[in-house]
Amino acid sequence: MNLHKELKRLENFYAEKPDQVLTMYLNTDLSDPEQQGGEWKIHFKNGMNNFEHYLQESGNKDELKNFRNLKEQLEKFILEYERNLSKSLVVIASTDGELWFAQPIQMPVKTEFYWEDTPQLHQLRELHEKFPRxxxxxxxxxxxxxxxxxxxxxxxxxxxxxxxxxxxxxxxxxxxxxxxxxxxxxxxxxxxxxxxxxxxxxxxxxxxxxxxxxxxxxxxxxxxxxxxxxxxxxxxxxxxxxxxxxxxxxxxxxxxxxxxxxxxxx
Structure with missing residues (x-):
């Protein structure tokens, strides 16, 4: 991966409703005292549930359907990722299938979830500054x-x-x-x-x-x-x-x- 090029690609991506972009920064570092019991799984589950409840209440059926499809895809990816955990996982994906960035990282991140029309790249940019190619x-x-x-x-x-x-x-x-x-x-x-x-x-x-x-x-x-x-x-x-x-x-x-x-x- 060349993160410099990836950032350029991600910066220019925009999704139009009912499609959206999921950005997930997930701390999965088992050496972290706060992760000794696999708490990252709970954080992931809660993040997905929060989005789903929000979309149910909004009444936007198409956006909810798109989210659930992406959620299913992401849950399958997480099952594979769990077999070989890194310190962190960054996923940026769109519901229209045009964008899928899933990168295990050997550096810590702060667990955050976003559901918006563009990728949220602040942590990824910080990581790139700390450890470029x-x-x-x-x-x-x-x-x-x-x-x-x-x-x-x-x-x-x-x-x-x-x-x-x-x-x-x-x-x-x-x-x-x-x-x-x-x-x-x-x-x-x-x-x-x-x-x-x-x-x-x-x-x-x-x-x-x-x-x-x-x-x-x-x-x-x-x-x-x-x-x-x-x-x-x-x-x-x-x-x-x-x-x-x-x-x-x-x-x-x-x-x-x-x-x-x-x-x-x-």
Missing amino acids: TGIILVQQNNIKIIEAELGAVHDTDHYELDIDTEDWRQNTGPHQAKPSMGSGKSPQKEQFYDRFHANQQRWYKSIAPTLDKLAKDGNWEAIYIVGNKEEAEEIESHMNKPITEIVPKNLLEHEETKVIDEVVL
């Missing part, structure tokens, strides 16, 4: 890992490793595994590797920079973080054309992706 570049000597994320969730990962012998950066498609030979302790082999790496670091990082710039362009990154040894991170920054949001001087290459996001962005 982001590229996190983790560097550790001849290993570079890229995490692409948005709204607290991982969208994609890439890993590149420099072959010292061929001096080529190779993209690894499988899960990255740290090599035992690069662990702690000293050895002639490791000392030789470090000497050669530092002697060629500038040239080797310069060669990977165009690839990183292309990933940023293709992924529409609105924020970029470089994480790792300060000297190495600054070296990569110096060769990239894209502006860097922040350098984070921490070694997080081997950490799980969501932990990296929590540490670097959230």
Whole structure:
């Protein structure tokens, strides 16, 4: 998902009666003390019931019928969503079927429901400002890992490793595994590797920079973080054309992706 584009689409949507737009921000974070008993289900049920009672009292049969059809569709979606809960769920849907935006989000929202002729986007805009489309570049000597994320969730990962012998950066498609030979302790082999790496670091990082710039362009990154040894991170920054949001001087290459996001962005 590209939330920037989605917001543009949502901003321009308008429904004419008897059709309307349902906007739902639902906090489903089980780590929240107020959600320990699955209270989000009660909030969802109450929100739907409140709308239904309002429409019954208004006497608008067509609008009530449209709401009930959308409610049924949403209830089916919630049953599937419950199997893999995120921290929050945002749903913006129209009764004419032209608009359906249902996005699990790994960031907290305030539970709110709206039944109007346009989407209510204030919370979604705030979330986008806090966590736009982001590229996190983790560097550790001849290993570079890229995490692409948005709204607290991982969208994609890439890993590149420099072959010292061929001096080529190779993209690894499988899960990255740290090599035992690069662990702690000293050895002639490791000392030789470090000497050669530092002697060629500038040239080797310069060669990977165009690839990183292309990933940023293709992924529409609105924020970029470089994480790792300060000297190495600054070296990569110096060769990239894209502006860097922040350098984070921490070694997080081997950490799980969501932990990296929590540490670097959230």
